[in-house]
Amino acid sequence: MNRVAKRALEIPPFIVMDVLEKAYELERKGHHIIHLEIGEPDFSTPECICEAACESIAKGETHYTHSLGIIELREAICEHYEKKYGVRVDPEQVLVTSGTSPALLMIFSALLDSGDEIIISDPHYPCYPNFANFLGAKPVFVNVYEEEGFQLRPKEIMEKIGPRTKAILINSPSNPTGNLLSSTRIKKIAALGPTVISDEIYHGLVYGEKEHTILEFTDNAFVLNGFSKLYAMTGWRLGYLISPPDFIRPIQKMQQNFFISAGSVSQWAGLAALKKARHDVEQMKTIYDERRTYMIKRVRKMGFGLPVEPAGAFYMLVNAKHLSESSYELAFEILEKAKVGVTPGIDFGQNAEGYLRLSYANSLDNIKEGLKRLEKYLNRR
Numbered sequence: 001m002n003r004v005a006k007r008a009l010e011i012p013p014f015i016v017m018d019v020l021e022k023a024y025e026l027e028r029k030g031h032h033i034i035h036l037e038i039g040e041p042d043f044s045t046p047e048c049i050c051e052a053a054c055e056s057i058a059k060g061e062t063h064y065t066h067s068l069g070i071i072e073l074r075e076a077i078c079e080h081y082e083k084k085y086g087v088r089v090d091p092e093q094v095l096v097t098s099g100t101s102p103a104l105l106m107i108f109s110a111l112l113d114s115g116d117e118i119i120i121s122d123p124h125y126p127c128y129p130n131f132a133n134f135l136g137a138k139p140v141f142v143n144v145y146e147e148e149g150f151q152l153r154p155k156e157i158m159e160k161i162g163p164r165t166k167a168i169l170i171n172s173p174s175n176p177t178g179n180l181l182s183s184t185r186i187k188k189i190a191a192l193g194p195t196v197i198s199d200e201i202y203h204g205l206v207y208g209e210k211e212h213t214i215l216e217f218t219d220n221a222f223v224l225n226g227f228s229k230l231y232a233m234t235g236w237r238l239g240y241l242i243s244p245p246d247f248i249r250p251i252q253k254m255q256q257n258f259f260i261s262a263g264s265v266s267q268w269a270g271l272a273a274l275k276k277a278r279h280d281v282e283q284m285k286t287i288y289d290e291r292r293t294y295m296i297k298r299v300r301k302m303g304f305g306l307p308v309e310p311a312g313a314f315y316m317l318v319n320a321k322h323l324s325e326s327s328y329e330l331a332f333e334i335l336e337k338a339k340v341g342v343t344p345g346i347d348f349g350q351n352a353e354g355y356l357r358l359s360y361a362n363s364l365d366n367i368k369e370g371l372k373r374l375e376k377y378l379n380r381r
């Protein structure tokens with residue numbers, strides 16, 4: 001008999017963490033590494049947010065909160081969705097969580113019984129299939145392709161829908177591709193029938209066309225969102241979900257059992273983020289866009305495949321099949337020889353094998369230096 005439960009033994013690691021840990025090991029030995037594998041903003045949390053957190057501590061807001069989250073924050077989230085997308089959400093449909101990750105786990109837990117299916121794009125954020133498998137559900141993959149900028153094809157999703165399909169997951173802008181789903185496609189996906197789970201954590205980080213929430217097209221949907229990326233608040237662990245009314249009570253019970261409530265101080269900080277940080281966000285976005293434009297030009301010049309410009313988040317997934325069949329080996333080779341951290345495509349699904357994810361959540365100087373090192377190494381490889 002195993003001492004460790006099967007589900008704990010079988011949950012896969014994040015490969016990007018393997019790369020990061022190897023990078024730290026090299027740094028400890030005195031090497032200088034440029035990190036283009038990172039999945040979090042390089043900016044510090046804006047001051048107005050930190051100030052609000054300090055004020056909340058001074059006021060003694062250091063207790064458990066309502067399990068759905070403080071009402072001020074839930075109302076501000078509803079206001080945000082109404083102002084930005086013109087959709088009406090009731091604060092009773094909002095549940096504030098300790099990051100987007102627990103929200104994702106609770107939505108999956110509320111929707112998926114053992115043997116149920118959830119349709120997910122390949123490539124995808126690694127947690128999606130890992131959480132589904134953890135619950136005994138089955139991820140069903142729909143490939144997306146670089147020639148189309150990794151857009152999901154509603155027709156292919158339809159072909160994968162079966163009697164056990166409970167949900168379709170979309171993530172726009174996407175990690176790892178930076179793809180922004182067009183509103184026409186979201187509308188078609190919303191009309192397919194199964195509940196849509198829309199991970200909107202990279203909303204706000206779009207550099208041209210406007211992003212759309214799933215709630216513009218259907219009520220049969222869950223929204224996942226959070227403060228980690230847009231407001232540079234990864235360490236605050238703050239996210240939220242918007243749920244159809246009939247799911248709120250079951251999810252609230254899970255929250256009470258598993259987490260009690262999200263952190264009180266983080267929630268007050270989140271309120272300030274929504275109310276006061278617009279200018280800071282605009283500044284960060286302008287800087288990301290400058291880096292994005294530079295990186296696109298440069299990687300294309302270096303011979304990596306990137307037929308369509310990524311339009312959102314802070315990632316691009318570039319084709320490196322001309323360099324290696326194994327993105328895992330290639331990423332470690334680049335780290336050890338060129339001293340640049342990149343994420344192997346295989347972390348994001350079989351269909352991303354042969355690709356590398358580059359993040360521009362690093363300064364332009366570091367990006368320039370990282371790509372220079374990479375080019376130099378590849379030229380003499």
Ligand SMILES: Cc1ncc(COP(=O)(O)O)c(C=O)c1O
Nearest residue numbers: 099100101125175201226228239
């Ligand atoms: C697509 C996507 N969803 C969810 C998360 C989780 O974010 P957090 O738990 O920090 O809110 C991430 C983090 O990288 C992500 O890329």
